[in-house]
Amino acid sequence: MSKKISRREILGFAASGLAGGALLLNRGGEAQAQTAPGSSRGSVRQRWEKSYSGGRLDVKPMPPGLPGKDYRPVTIPNGAALPFKINGGVKVFHLIAEEVDHAFDAGLRAKCWGFNGRVNATVLEAVEGERVRIYVTNRLPVATAIHWHGFYLPNGMDGVGGLTQPYIKPGETVKYEWTLRQHGTLMYHAHHDEMTQMGMGMIGMFVVHPRNPAPEQFVERDFALLLSEWVIEAGTARPNTLKMNDANILTINGKVFPSTAPLIARTGDKVRLRVGNLSAMSHHPLHIHGHHFRITATDGEAIPLSAQWPETTALIGVGQTRDLEFIADAPGDWALHCHMTHHVMNQMGHQFPNLVGMKPGGLEERVRPLLPAYMTMGHEGMDMGRMAEVMPMPKNTISMKGKAGPFGDYISMGGMMTLLKVRDSLPSYDQDPGWYQxxxxxxxxxxxxxxxxxxxxxxxxxxxxxxxxxxxxx
Ligand SMILES: [Cu+2]
Structure with a gap:
């Protein structure tokens, strides 16, 4: 990966750039340019092709990779990997698109569309070089198609409804099959009536492990986190996918804080966060506390060590994935959250005047005879995690934010937020160690x-x- 580039290659690279420009003007001259004396365009082009294309379509598949032997499975907070079987050297998955009665939090449920009983949290996991066969069964009342986002594949497997394949009609099962010529953090999602179907939850991550990982690709903890956003109005039972800019539920793997499962690591572990964003309309600047991470890969490819850069906030744009890696060297309970302040709120309404600094005076006493549960809100800001306890809430709603923390005070964040819990000793990665002492x-x-x-x-x-x-x- 870090092979030194010689002066000659740099010169050759520049020359080939010129040649490439000339070729645009003079189509068909490619073969001539490649064999031109003194030009290293051939070798440079090969280097490009290695990293800029998936290579030949008819590549011979490698044997299916097995968890624990060929790869260490990712950890999926609040989710699970889709099981598979192996038949005739092909890894076979069965993805079922269906309605799911989904809990974003203990207090908030909605009828969403998801996969295999989960929403946003069914992960496909495979190994570079193997052949996958994915049956998609449509148990929804509408037609769909599933797109494999970021993959090198034959055009007819790309899953764009009506463009690269006929729709998968209700009740039908369609077969996708191709050989994985890449590794990385990739995704899948509905690609028919995208606004409705992705907004209803038809999104997921697809992690392809490298066949021969480089030493720097080894991590102790490898998490898959998919970001999304929803509009669920208080008291309603379904996401409203028609609203464009009023997302009021911001999720990681389909959950809001405090229902997001914490990420647990031992002090000194190297941790990878594979973060994808398939929100409708929002990019999410994901921020980590107490650590710096490096952006080590995108949905396109691993970034060479020399080109990685350190950050504490990585912008995960809609349709992008980023691999963020760090050493969890600081014991504690650390916040990991979207830095858009409205994205760490739950069911936040935005049609309010700013009341900060207002003196409510005897307002509550005067209104209560008319509205017994009336409580003036907003004059002290929106730090009202306790609201859920002191005020009756409409049916099927959650507190805008908050969870009682280790000091008795409320943690005044909700939404797109989770905790990174780093401990010197842990009985198990699967057990929440409680609050940091x-x-x-x-x-x-x-x-x-x-x-x-x-x-x-x-x-x-x-x-x-x-x-x-x-x-x-x-
Ligand atoms: Cu955000």
């Missing part, structure tokens, strides 16, 4: 009078409340 003296707590005096900080009011005891908070 901070070593003494490592939590930001209310300053004591002695500390304030020591550093000459004049505040006065801080003395009114003694610093609380946070020594035990599990």
């Amino acid at each position: 901070h070593p003494a003296g490592t939590v930001a707590l209310k300053a004591s009078d002695a500390e304030l005096r020591r550093d000459g900080i004049e505040v006065g009011a801080n003395a009114a409340n003694p610093a609380p005891d946070h020594s035990s908070h599990r």
Whole structure:
């Protein structure tokens, strides 16, 4: 991958660029240019082809790769890999498109469209070089087609309804089959009436492991996370796919925080986040706390080490995947979330005036005889995680944000957010280790009078409340 490029090759590359330009003007001269004396266009072109194309379509398939032997399966928070069987050297999957009564959170369900009983969280997993045969059964009331997003494949397997194949009509089962000539974090989704069908949940990830991974591709923890957005109005039972810009449910693998399963790692583990975004209308800048990651791959290909760059926020555009890798070297409970502040809210309504700074006075007392449950909202900002407890909620809704955290206070985020839990020792990756126990003296707590005096900080009011005891908070 990191073969040094010689001065001659650079010169040859430049020359071939010129030759390529000339070829555009002079079609049919390609063979002549390739054999022109002194030109290294042939070898440069080969290098391009290796990384810019899938190569020959009629490649001979390799034996099917097996989990634990040929690859380490990805971890799918709140989801599962689609089972497969092997028949005659081909890996056979059966994907079932169907309606799913899906729980975004304990308090919010909707009738969505998904695959094999899950929404956004059924992952196909395979190995570079093998041949896959994927039966898609349509149990929906409408026709569909399934597109394999980012794949090198024969045109007729591309899954664009009406363009590359007839629709998969209700009740029908269609067969897709091709040989995987690539590896990477890829996706699949409905490609017929996309706005409706993808908006109803017909999206998923398709992870293709490398046949011969390079040493730097090895990780201890390998997570698949698919981002999406929904419009579910309070009290309704189905996503509204007609709304363009009012997404009010932002999900990772079909769940909102606090129902997103945490990502669990041991201190020192190398972690890969395979993040895909098949939202309707939103790009998501995914942000990690306490660590820096490197962007090591896109849905196109692995990025060479020399070209990877460090980030704490990676923009995952609609239709893109990014592999983000880091060493989980900092024990703790770290937030991993979309940095769009409206994307870490649940069922946020946007048709409100800004009431921050307003003095509600006796408003509640005056309105309550008319509306017994009335509560003025917004004058202290939207930090009202406790609202769900103090206010009756409409049927089938969730609190806009919040979950009681380790200190008793609410974590004022919901939506596209999860936790990275890094621990020095873990009984198992499959068991939530609970809240992080901070070593003494490592939590930001209310300053004591002695500390304030020591550093000459004049505040006065801080003395009114003694610093609380946070020594035990599990
Ligand atoms: Cu976002």
